[in-house]
Amino acid sequence: MEDLKVLRFIEDNIQNGTRCAIAIMTDSYGSSPRKEGTTMGIDENGNISGTIGGGALEKEVIDRAINAVKEGKNKLLTLHLNDEGELHMQCGGKTDIYIKVFIPSDRIIIAGCGHIGKELYFLSNYLNFRTIMLDDREEFADKDIFTNSEEVLKGDIYENLTGINITSNDYIVIVTRGHKYDQEALEAVVNSKAKYIGMIGSKHKITHTLKNLIDKGITEEVLNRVYAPVGLDISNGEPREIAFAILGEILKVKNEGSGENLKKMKFGGDFFGKKTC
Template sequence: MTGIGVARILSLLDARTPFCLVTVVASGSDSALHVGGKIAVFPDGTSEGRVGSDRLTRAILDVSLRFLGAEEPGQVRFTVDGAQLANRRRMRDREVAPDTVELLFEPCLPPPRLVIVGAGHIAVPLCALGAVLDYEVTVIDDRARFATRERFPGAHALLVDDFSRAIESLEITPWTYLVLVTRGHEHDEATLQRVAGSSARYIGMIGSKRRVLVVFDRLKRTGVDETLLSKVYAPIGLDLGGRAPTEIALAIMAEIVNVRRRGGAKSLARFIHSEVGLADPGADVADEA
């Protein structure tokens, strides 16, 4: 086994590099699978360090990616040939059979990032809710009098710029959650055109049925693929029936949590998506749950 050391792990954490830390917690093998040995597996399927045979290493990579996606830790037992035996989240019995190894998988991820495009009346409670839930919140608006620290004390960053330029300046990752709540569909359209094909975990857009249909139609005319639009949650939010800004913000944040945690709650977007022949944006979430 060739593992990585504490200094390298701390370096990855300091750099906010997403990875899954895999640790040998029990071993019934006579090979060099030492208890305490660690490797790091990254979202692209690469790794630093090596545990056991090629087949075991490949199995570990596959399982690591699943734990990264779930954002939860867990323990799994394997044979030294890479066959998975059990997924045990709470281990009591540390005894392992000969030629087996038990591994702890710990996703080490940067804080989830909530990007709110538009600093209007819904953005204020949405930012507060995101901060309470430990999201790193960025608020964007092209009006300096709206994107202020007084209105958004919980924001990690405030960007005052053209919406398109501001979005292009951000690094969008699978741990980014984008909320489009601008004052006009032209801003939503321009922003959505730039982020529809991004790796963002969630893209939601506010708007009436008519506004959403107009934006989707215009984007399809410009060549945006329908499969990308089908992943956009619009109208945004869970179907909670709220009308006040704080209630709408709650529905939006609840939908984000639902997507992140692979919940089964129903999104408002499913109604319009079915009407225009787009897939339910929550279908993938339901399949993974």
């Protein structure tokens, strides 16, 4: 029954977009608090389900699991339960614990279901991103168009955005039908945990929007994390190419890429060793 609760804890976290891990005691030697097969769930915030024995051992495993979740890498631990080990315990045994990390698939939240939003949705689906679509216009927020989207939210964009549990696996793109709605959308998400926030617009519109938000008490440091104008400088200005440019920027952030072309990175721009501009 305890293992079932742990598995439900993992499932709930994944569905909510929260990174988590399961710690499994794969072997134990000598005296140890629990036996092999014991499990415990840990999320990225340190919340747990189940126990592997409490005390110093459990604290160490929780700390290691949180680090593994942040790194996105599974870990195999061997912990010595004696005074000479890292835990300074008196059990006298040793235990092996495997930490399996679960990372929910990335999600793109698209505020605006117009031409660019629609193209961005189709490209996001092709790249296996989960999506949420939002628009204040009922005829644009059409579930028959965005059939694979997790949610298609109609109505006030600000209110709908504030109702979403935004995590570090989320990428937000603001492409609404006007300056007023872009500003409201940005205000709703700028302090969120989203890994990426991008907003479309001209330099003048963006400067005006940011000034308005500063007047409302949002700091320059917070606003500087916004990618605006959104996207890489690669499109011809048509909606589909703009969507490609936005996805390119998202992939750059997601994969911590440099954005440089590989020829320049691998050959310095010239196959034969000459540096080029």
